[in-house]
Amino acid sequence: MSFSNKLLNWYHIHKRELPWRETTDPYYIWLSEVILQQTRVQQGLPYYERFVEAFPTVKDLALAPQEDVLKLWQGLGYYSRARNLHKAAQQVVASGEFPDNFKDLLELKGVGEYTAAAIASFAFNEAVAVVDGNVYRVLSRIYGIATPINESAGIKEFKKLANQLLDPKNAATHNQAIMELGALQCVPKNPNCNICPFQTDCVAFNDSRIDELPVKSKKTKVKNLFHHYIVLDTPDHKTVMQQRPQSGIWAGLFEFPYLESNGPILLDELLQLDGMRELMELRFRESGITTTSLPITIYNPEPIIHKLSHRKIHAYFWVLQLDYHVEEAISIQDAFQKPLPILIHRFMSSYWNSYL
């Protein structure tokens, strides 16, 4: 039996019923693919449903304010995906139609080879193989390929093999099936080889190399960052927030004014930090807050640790409970409505929990 036939037989028995598998609408397929990158199905499903409800057509998404899109995305991380999704929707609307092939899909902002292959095959049955983390795992194990999957030679080799194995008549189902095999059966740890249709031919199984495959070349070193957020809490429970620049991490999201240090610091050191004086004197001059007139209720809770792909953020929230009002402050309710990095949302939820 061919690779594809074995795969399709397995898929018809084991596949999960998921809403984006019930449609060939490229917009819904695209939404699901972008949401599911770096996200598990269980976590992504409610986001998919909320996006479909809020923006039932690509035009609705294109016309929405960016803040609404980011707010709906909140908690999924990798916010550039949401910004690109929004820009690409505007591209689609401007061009008048959704691209219907792999090559044209690649022109959309944020759409790489994987997403273009997924949309082209699932929506239009184009014979182009998807290669995601699941596919790398399945193929590297069955064929015993140890070329690192995060280097260009490996990317090329796996793409070629995946396309050779693809059944061109059943491109959509074949692609869904190989990803599902990796998601449900050939999982990273303790795959269920005893009921796997590929067990007899699987090199990793027969040579006891399952834990070694796939191979990834050494990861980039994780950088530690120390963020110090200055949280104002006025008597009428208002605070000051600022928007991040439109590029870099959390672009366009809202947060408290903040400074960075090279390591953990004490209050005295915070006051000496480069930029602290300027922050107080320029930013809060109108309210009369300066480094020399800080309210004594300032305190420093334990940092919240937030891990990104190559960065580990140690976030300190320095709360200033003020006994006077600040002109530019907004209500806590309004602050919660802003698109926020999940780290900021988590702090706000615990500090202002009674105002939610």
Ligand code: SF4
């Ligand atoms: S036999 Fe085991 S390692 Fe090989 S493809 Fe099946 S589940 Fe994966």
